[in-house]
Amino acid sequence: MLNMSYGQFSFFLLVCFCQLSFSSSIPHLCHKDQSSALLKFKKTLTVDPSLVLCNFYYYTSSWNMSIDFCSWDGVIWDEMTGYVIELDLSCNSLVGKIDSNISLFQLSHLQSLDLSMNNFSYSHISPKFGRFSSLIHLNLRNSYFSGQIPSEIFHLYKLQSLLLSTSYDTVPKLATHDFRFLLQNLTLLRVLDLRGVSISSAITLNFSSHLTTLVLRKSELYGVIPESIFHLPKLEILDLSSNYKLSGYFPKTKWNSSASLIDLNLQGVNFCGNLPESLGYLTSLRTLFLVLCNIWGPIPESLSNLTRIEYLFLADNFLNGTIPSWIFSLPSLIDLELSNNHFSGQLEDIKSDSRLFIDLSNNQLQGNLPKSIQNLVNITNLDLSFNNFSRNVDVSFFSDFKHLSSLDLSYNSISLTNENNVNFSLPESLVYLQLAACEVKELEFLRSAKKLEDLDLSNNKLQGIFPDWASCNWMFSLRTLNLSHNMLTSMELIYLARNNLKGEIPQCLGNISGLEVLDMHHNSLTGTLPNTFRFRSSLRSLNLNGNKLEGKIPQSLANCKELQVVDLGDNHLIDIFPMWLGTLPKLQILSLRSNELHGSIRTPTIENIFPNLRMLDLSSNSFIENLPTGLFQHLKAMRTICQAMNAPSDGGDGYQDSVNIVTKGLEREVVRILFLYATIDFLNNKFEGHIPSIMGDLIALRMLNLSHNEFNHLVGVIPAQFSSLAVLYFSYNHLEGCIPQGNQFHTFDNNSYVGNDGLSGFPLSKVCGSDDNDTETNDTTSGLDDEEISE
Template sequence: MELLLYLFGLVGFLFIQSLHDIIVVADTFSSTQSLCNEVERSALLWFKESIVVNNCASHDPYSFPKVASWNLDGVSGGDCCSWDGIECDKDSGHVIGLDLSSSCLYGSINTNSSLFSLVHLQNLNMAFNDFNNSNIPVGLANLSMLKHLNLSNSSFSGQIPSQISGLSNLVSLDLSFNIDSSYQRLLKLTSPNFSSLLPNLTRIEKLHLSYVDMSSTVPSVLNNLSSLTSLHLDDCGLLGEFPPGIFQLPNLKFLSVQGNEYLTGHLPNFERNSTLEAINLGETSYSGELPTSIGNLNSLNELEIWSCNFSGLLPFSLGNISHLKVLDLTNNSFRGQVPSSLENLSQLTYLSLCQNNFSGSNFPRLGELNKLKYLIICNFNLNSQIPYLANLTQLDFLRLSSNQLTGQIPSWLMNLTQLIHLDLSFNKLHGPIPSSVIQLKNLEFLHLFQNHLSGTVELDTFAKLKNLTKLHLSLNHITFLSKTSPNTTVQKFKHIGLASCNLSEFPDFLREQDELEFVDLAYNHIHGLVPKWMWNTSKENLGFVNFSHNFLTGFDQMHDVFPWPRLGILDLKSNLLQGPLPIPPASTLIYLVSNNMLSGKVSSLICSLNSLYALDLSHNHLSGTLPPCLGNFSSFLSILNLRSNNFQGMIPQLEFLILGNNRLHDVFPYWLGKLPELKVLILRSNRFHGDMGSPASNFEFQKLRILDLSYNNFRGKLPLGFFKNLIAMKNVPEEHLTYVQAIATIYLLGFALNENYDYSMTITNKGVKTVYAKILDFFTAVDLSCNKFDGEIPEVIGNLKVLHLLNLSNNFLTDRIPSSLGDLHQLESLDLSQNNLSGEIPQQLTELIFLEFFNVSYNNLTGPIPQGKQFNTFQMSSFEGNFGLCGDQITRNCGDSKSLAPPSIFEDDHGSESPFDFNWKAILLGYGCGLIIGGIIGHIMTTRKHDWFMKNFGNRRRQREISAKRRGSRN
């Protein structure tokens, strides 16, 4: 028995040993036998030879040229399956995966490339390369087994080929972020369109097409893609309503459609079994309230609905989303209290509640959300000290701007030692900047702009914060001392904001700064010349320079063109600069040099500024003809303000212009009507002449809201066709308590800078010229005064329902005042003085309940002055010079027929205008020519509320609301 057991054991051992030997031999064989298919290896080598490798083509710091390992020598011994980026099937040896992302590839891929002979490919990733704006090759259609295709971030351009839709096995498709350096879309999906791409992609799980230009609605077929887990359609030009059923897809986890400003929709009701983990609707036109059922999204980690049109109260159930890490509600119309349930979101790392209509009282206690890294609370009317946040020790980013915060900067703030970014701007903080700020060792950005901080601040304090690169102390009550101790080494700053810091000279420490991108020294007391050394300060980096509102007279060393090659914004306005116009570099986007003493002709070197967004040369002594090249400036040019100079000649073919107060000699430029966004046109005080005629089409000047052609030599009939086109003056908009501004988001040196350009006007209000530094966005006006228009006032003016000001004074208008003017229910100022109008004042004008200024003086009007309502408030001066009028306002009894007869001196036997009447016009020309508007053209957007509104227009707004309620409808 023992012998038998021994024999069995010996046999088992020998079997195991033999098996081991077989495995060793097999391993040895496999190490020398390549899996790589020779035909496919050749195809890969051919592809390597056809493509260019450029180390600048991939911006990933970990990128490297993977094709460098593709050769027949070296460690791989020609086995393509072991080359970088190659994956082979272990059974067949076919290449099934090719990952060349971040591989420094440059150029284009030919449609006949050997790449497309790899017909077994299932995974192709060419992301993060630079294919130099070439088209996506149609040869991709040969790769019918593809499951994963990624061509993102690689500068492909043109129409996405229809052959992509034939890749029916695709599980993931990523063509996103093919954009140029200015973030413009390169790829299109228009012909074929988005709808035609989808029908065959029934297996798709991941569809990423961000920054593909679609300009279409979202196809409802997306509702049928039940396998979809991730949908990214950011900034695609989508419009119309987003299909709500997409939110209900059974497997959808990630949904992002941000940046589609014309995309509308409402959030649906959510079930508890929703799989959604991230929703991003930022910068869309989504509206409505957040549904209470949003609290059912138990898996949601991110909710980003910034810059939408959401409104109403925040639901208390928002605090039930226990896994929520990112909550961004910035720039909506939410109102009421922020629910206290937000205190329960213990996993939050990012919270932003900026720019809504929340009320500030009973603000949630956020001090226990100790995982927060980013906290942004702004535009609350808190009127309190800074909320206690000492426990948020993980905070990297803290922004508490525009909250009406009071008191001093608290000492506990220095316990937040992880802070990198601290923004307390636009508040009412007072007292000194605490010296203990040096405890914030990691601080890189300190923004204390526009508070009531006071005292003396030394550069030495900030020099101890070695990581601090962006320092903004502007618009406080501090005195900044830039001198440092002998042994102090000042760090290299990127931003320096020292506006209104009692500086009397250029801070000497700027000499040694060579990394500055932003420098603001406005509103100081700096006299004399800009020092020569400033030209070498951060010469290669400066993008923003503001020396405005000082007493600078010139430059210690003058250059034909400023030697700051990356300059984007240059503001030199409101100084004492003399001599010729300084010319900034070609990179300049905004150049403001108004309110100086510059003289002479504008150099032709200005023609190099072909990227301008705004150019303001107003209020100088510049002369000569306008350079013809101004008409060739880029399509981005939105503001051109040349008023109050001595320019002469004709207008170049400009797209946007403000040319008031010059000596321009031209006919009316009807070609301006082709500008789709033109909202204000100011050509006052020039030498324009001739008959205005009519627009060429019915689609011109439709957005015009303010028209000022006063003080010119226009003649002939008032332009009937022109008034018919003024659609924006016919429709009653929703009034916003906001100001007219041009706002540019300038992407400059790696950061986005919002640059606002305020508009101003001088208007005759109640007979007195009043300067308004800002203009409410719903204001509308027509001023054609001080010209030579004749004939009757067109009835169609009565269709301009939202007109606030109408000034037709100082012309030669005849016939009756049209009764249709009584339909201008928003009218606040009406000036028809100094004309030849006849007949009676229409009784319908008494319905203009907001009319505060009315002037029909020096016409040939007759009959009784209407009585009641606003007309009882008008003085005698509104009606004088009309000897046929009677009524209480002029103490002329309407029952006395003799008193109604006009003096014969005003009319000769033939009924013609008398010399006396003409002399009155000559003497009084300009009286009542009251609308002077400057600086308004281009993309006009709105900004935040201001106390100025309540002072000037608030009572009238309330009166309108009361009247609307009484009428049962909104004005």
């Protein structure tokens, strides 16, 4: 029992009371100069939600003085001193520069700083990071830092984790002497991640014995890996991959780190030797990546001890012998990659129900596919391509693979049959299917596979017509389709107009052999147009009007020499005028209306372009400068009225082309296009200058619309040659003189001329030769009626 006087005891109670009072007021000890520094730091940055990688809540949103700054998100204060000791702003979509003058460096008591997964706009890492003398954890990975890493950071002797890695194109640099200095000074390091940092150095021997994680992936290291790395006692993660000038030797005896090593990635490091038995000591190993390591020989029996292994990547080496059956029975194995080696012989019996990913492609395996493969009922990916497997394989062989998403049996000696005539389809989960050279004769077994994205059926025995159900099932899932080297007779027409189709147009549609018509107008398609149209394509009609397509007009369309109709109107295409389309000798209709096309239409440098063009609609774009006189000179089909002129062919499939046109302010879809109906519509652009006289030579024109442009200096009279026009719009310009009379001119109403104060004559109220604006005549609103338009 304590022996103290009453006075001493009273003093003791007073001290305890003061301490309790002090503890209760801890939140008020948070220094305002620290919160002020945080607020100034916040003002130098912005939040870009499009950069969200992990968090959907931004810590800095709580940083304002209306909230107790001791409770700001991402900030931890020392309860005794009131200083900020931890700052975590990882994954906060922050954008801005981190220079040496920012207030962040006023937080001098920081022990942990995490700015990872943001965008600091290629800022150089400031030497002032070296002022955080109490720092234990520093994480700047994947935040778009660049330039030389300052040596001042390597004076932070208390550091236990240092993460400066990048997966982007910023490539920070670390001088060779600084790399050595880092390893010598930071003796307490547990985690070192310099992935993607350009070091260009050999690996020295000075590694902290405390290291649990060492990641130097893609760091331009060279020389020989010191064997001491494999004996670091606490090492759990070792990644030296993608250092292709690095070589090494595996320990032949038990590794000191064997009990702790979990992840080992040495992809691309040259070991030039057998797989060692010593790998079998790594009983805690979950991932083993030894791809492209120049190793050979058989898989050692000792690897059967790796009972916790989940990912076993040994691809792209020179391994040989047979594949041991025990490898499929490793209890935790998820992914087995043995492709591109020299394994031979037959597959032994497989006993596993794991959810496996197996790739044995590009080896010399042979014999029948073992029936025991059917035991892999939970398999998700199976690749046996480019081997010597042989036998007739019935499609029902895969009937129990309910989770299968990828199957590749290409280029073996397999014949895929349906001899049992069972009503069986491959699983709906299938996404990737490669059956090249598998003697496939029919497609019925694929009817239920509606999620296919990649399908290769080349070099088979398919014949006849490509089934309609296949086109419908795969239209919006397929990205690639290969049907080459078969005996298919057609796939001629895809007509899916006026539906509610969404998503991107599959690129494979551009290279479907025999396709003549692709009509998907008035849907909700997004993305870009396919750019895979082949040379000698059969495509004659392309109509994608009324969707939400973006990007440019694909230049591979120039390969489609049979094209007669191209309608890409009412989309969001951004491009200049595609003069190269003029090389299509049979093109008759080109509609690019209501897009975001821009620039001037230059004089073509190629002779004989657009020789058969009869309908040109560029309305509602942003074309500028003068009307394209050089283009008009080439429009031969608009300069003659020839009764023998051919209408767009229907190819014998009953399909009739259609195009949307605007007449008298109304948009109409003309379903059967008259071969004498020539039109030019340049409505709502930014053309300027004058109407070239050569337009008077386009005597086949039935409609010309030049209204709502910027012909601010347009003067002169309307050419009398336009008397053959059925529809004419010259509104809102500065034309003058008398309106020609006769032929079709008497059918035009006021709307054709409104906004031209200098014009006079019928149907305007201003009489030719008179300044009396009160003289009235009756308006005439007749023109092409519905019957004439429909014909």
